[in-house]
Amino acid sequence: TRAKRQGRRVEIYHPADATAARRRFTLETELRQAIERDELTLSYQPMIELKTGRIRAVEALARWNHPERGPISPSEFIPLAEETGLILPLGRWALNTACQQLAEWHRTISAASRIQMSVNVSGIQLARDDVVEAVREALAGSGLPGEHLKIELTESAIIDNPERTKRVLEALKGLDAQIAMDDFGTGYSSLAYLQRLPIDVLKVDHSFVKGMLEEEDSFEIVNAIISLARSLMMDTVAEGIERPEQAARLRTMGCVYGQGYLYARPLSAADFPAYLENC
Ligand code: C2E
Ligand code: MG
Ligand code: MG
Numbered sequence: 001t002r003a004k005r006q007g008r009r010v011e012i013y014h015p016a017d018a019t020a021a022r023r024r025f026t027l028e029t030e031l032r033q034a035i036e037r038d039e040l041t042l043s044y045q046p047m048i049e050l051k052t053g054r055i056r057a058v059e060a061l062a063r064w065n066h067p068e069r070g071p072i073s074p075s076e077f078i079p080l081a082e083e084t085g086l087i088l089p090l091g092r093w094a095l096n097t098a099c100q101q102l103a104e105w106h107r108t109i110s111a112a113s114r115i116q117m118s119v120n121v122s123g124i125q126l127a128r129d130d131v132v133e134a135v136r137e138a139l140a141g142s143g144l145p146g147e148h149l150k151i152e153l154t155e156s157a158i159i160d161n162p163e164r165t166k167r168v169l170e171a172l173k174g175l176d177a178q179i180a181m182d183d184f185g186t187g188y189s190s191l192a193y194l195q196r197l198p199i200d201v202l203k204v205d206h207s208f209v210k211g212m213l214e215e216e217d218s219f220e221i222v223n224a225i226i227s228l229a230r231s232l233m234m235d236t237v238a239e240g241i242e243r244p245e246q247a248a249r250l251r252t253m254g255c256v257y258g259q260g261y262l263y264a265r266p267l268s269a270a271d272f273p274a275y276l277e278n279c
């Protein structure tokens with residue numbers, strides 16, 4: 001991929017490149033089949049209101065358990081899906097499945113009635129698919145009210161085409177969905193878009209949360225993001241909370257929601273109802 005990105009520059013041959021390229025090619029074929037055969041699943045990770053400890057939403061995270069190779073990480077297959085265009089069918093599948101799943105939990109589990117579903121949407125979908133139509137279909141097909149759906153976007157997803165992004169996000173708001181900025185603080189875009197776009201939530205990237213108790217810099221960045229969100233009337237979700245001291249500190253800093261292994265790992269659809277009954 002490096003050679004491709006750098007155009008025709010001649011690269012020194014390295015056997016590992018050939019192995020990596022072969023794995024990539026095989027994985028691409030197999031990912032296409034996995035999507036067609038409905039072999040991907042979604043896991044659901046709770047988002048917790050820090051003040052009360054109560055669950056407020058779940059984030060749907062794609063999982064691929066390869067029949068021979070075992071589980072393949074989203075950090076490998078999502079970029080692959082983005083490079084190959086497979087993210088378009090994968091993204092629609094994720095939206096439909098997540099909405100259907102939450103609608104079912106709303107019907108069958110009383111403790112689930114106020115929970116929202118958060119779905120990751122890639123910049124490739126924003127640029128190349130009709131995301132508004134995809135969301136409308138997912139809501140209509142599942143019967144889930146739009147106010148229970150949150151769309152997570154990264155900064156890289158929104159900088160490509162600001163005009164189009166604005167139209168799409170406003171149309172999503174028109175369906176009552178909420179918009180969250182994922183991995184906030186790690187992108188390269190200017191902050192001006194926060195003014196222009198209808199964003200409801202900033203998700204503080206886990207890399208800042210990870211070091212916030214030991215490193216002054218990380219702490220100040222987390223603090224600045226929380227203040228920024230508050231002044232712009234947005235909510236904050238801190239990602240990757242692993243320790244109780246992080247949660248306590250984030251709470252006193254005014255962060256509203258948190259997500260991380262401290263509360264729960266991403267759970268399979270089968271395990272989620274039991275978690276809900278006990279929390
Ligand atoms: P993300 O949206 O920022 O999701 C959060 C990631 O952090 C998830 O990784 C989650 O399992 C992990 N995580 C949660 N709590 C903790 C914690 O306490 N500590 C640590 N170290 N990690 C934690 P995962 O599931 O491997 O997903 C990685 C990324 O893949 C996601 O990052 C998202 O960008 C992407 N992704 C996953 N599913 C989808 C999907 O359906 N569509 C799209 N477009 N992207 C997806
Ligand atoms: Mg996310
Ligand atoms: Mg994130």
Ligand code: MG
Pocket residue numbers: 183206
């Ligand atoms: Mg992330």
